Amino acid sequence: MTQTPFRQTADGRRAIVLAAVIVLQAVTAVFFVGDVVSDFLHDGRLEDLHMWIEMLAALALAGGVAFLMLELRRVLTRLAALDRSMRAARGEMAEVIDGFFTEWNLTPSERDVALLVLKGIDNEAIAQMRGTAPGTVRAQCTSIYAKAGVDGRAQLFSVFMEELLAGES
Amino acid sequence: MTEATFTTGKGAQAPDPAAAPRDIRVWDPLVRLIHWSVAAGVFVNAAVTDPEKQPHELVGYAILALVLLRLVWGLMGPRPARFTSFPPNPLAALRHLWGLFHGARGVHLSHNPAGALMVYNLWATLIGMGATGIMMTTPRYFGIEWVEEAHEALFAWLMLSVALHIAGVLLDTALTRVNLVRAMLDGRKRLPPQGPAG
Structure with missing residues (x-):
């Protein structure tokens, strides 16, 4: 019973940090992709090595955001399961049982x-x-x-x- | 399994569950962070930045990125954040508003049907503003009148929507006694004891 809240806040903190990183990376990814697109529209030379590296970096950034979002979903699923079991085990059942035993x-x-x-x-x-x-x-x-x-x-x-x-x- | 695991009696200071309000986790950190970042971005671009200057464009890009991120999260996020939890349904929204003024006090664990319509409206308006905003920076559409007018008309619509959005939140909070602002801050809806859920 004493362990659950601690783990909960640890996971909760993890979720908040993940969310913050996702937001920052998503914003920079959009800037990056926008930059690649506008570069391409301006002088559109695909054989330029610099262009390809930029495109690769933008894709990697977007992939990283997607991966972090999956990770955040995992953490949130774990948090929700913990929340449910805590509620059922401690909040309701234990109180109900305890009440009867005392009575x-x-x-x-x-x-x-x-x-x-x-x-x-x-x-x-x-x-x-x-x-x-x-x-x-x-x-x-x-x-x-x-x-x-x-x-x-x-x-x-x-x-x-x-x-x-x-x-x- | 040790004996200590099964001892009761200790730790019985928990509040009476029947009388305690129920805290339900609804908004995950990503949803909240996006919500307040977009709100801050809209405020900054509406009231602080000069529309002719680069900071206005950068903030606009950031808002667009946040909305796109939220749309992806609507497909893969946890249940309350998903589109399937709040499908756009004007009929349900009307029924909800009708019920609200006739004593129904249902609590929704995602957006309520009227709130859902507002959310889609806000996203569409923001994307429209972003699109027309970007068009104005391109040589092809720069200085073309209808693009600029569309951007301004969407801004007026956005301000009206934000006012309605805030009014709706306050009204719903007053009627259902579930503090929606708090829910968007710490992620939890605190339902009154034995309140209906759905």
């Missing part, structure tokens, strides 16, 4: 177990992760279901599903 008066260890249950991890794996006996996890689950007023895993999920669906409309 049900879950103890800190019950909170951890309940979150692992919601992540779809089975009791044996939870016990292994937390370094406790499977019986302890089963007892904690029973306590969680009782506090939440549900009669099992499936109903616990449905509490959050209903909340998500209700939040949509």
